[in-house]
Amino acid sequence: MSGLYRWAPPTWIFFHTFAAKINKQFFEANRDQCLSIIKMACNCLPCPECTQHAIHFLTIVNGNTVKTKEDLIEMLFVFHNSVNGRLGKAQFTKESLVMYNNYRIDIALVNFINGYSSKYGSIMSGIISTLGKRQSIARAIQNWLKNNWDNFQ
Numbered sequence: 001m002s003g004l005y006r007w008a009p010p011t012w013i014f015f016h017t018f019a020a021k022i023n024k025q026f027f028e029a030n031r032d033q034c035l036s037i038i039k040m041a042c043n044c045l046p047c048p049e050c051t052q053h054a055i056h057f058l059t060i061v062n063g064n065t066v067k068t069k070e071d072l073i074e075m076l077f078v079f080h081n082s083v084n085g086r087l088g089k090a091q092f093t094k095e096s097l098v099m100y101n102n103y104r105i106d107i108a109l110v111n112f113i114n115g116y117s118s119k120y121g122s123i124m125s126g127i128i129s130t131l132g133k134r135q136s137i138a139r140a141i142q143n144w145l146k147n148n149w150d151n152f153q
Contacts, residue, residue, distance in 0.1 A: 007046045007115035013103065014112035015041075015076050018152075020100035024069045026151035034072070035063055037141055041112075044133045046120045050083075057082060073097060105152045109145060113138045 015038060027034050042054035057079055066075050080092050117138040119131055145152070 010111040010115040012080055014108045016100040017103040017105050017108035019073045019076050021105045021152040022069055023151040027069045035066060037144060040137050044130050044137055113142060
């Protein structure tokens with residue numbers, strides 16, 4: 001994996017672990033906030049092309065259909081496979097989603113923040129210009145999780 005994309009695996013692990021660990025009732029009561037965590041991260045990915053694909057995917061997904069924790073897990077599954085398809089990678093299986101039940105949300109969060117808010121590319125590529133925004137988004141996600149920590153198992 002090229003250095004430019006080293007943020008991607010920790011981001012997917014965080015998204016899938018977030019969905020696996022969130023309390024069902026909390027998600028249903030706070031659905032918009034929870035979905036905004038995913039959207040916020042996707043609106044400023046370290047890869048401009050990935051950002052455009054993510055924004056497009058999340059725009060065509062009807063947020064009103066993501067009503068339950070299971071819907072969130074399914075939406076992320078479809079999203080991940082759409083990315084894998086675009087990249088020519090193997091499709092993710094539903095059976096593989098079970099592994100996120102054993103992941104620790106705190107470790108997934110730290111790895112996501114470290115990868116997401118790191119410097120990539122050069123000033124000429126325009127990628128660094130998003131660094132400050134990504135760092136701000138990472139802090140916001142971290143603070144939101146800290147304030148809602150009891151709702152993740």
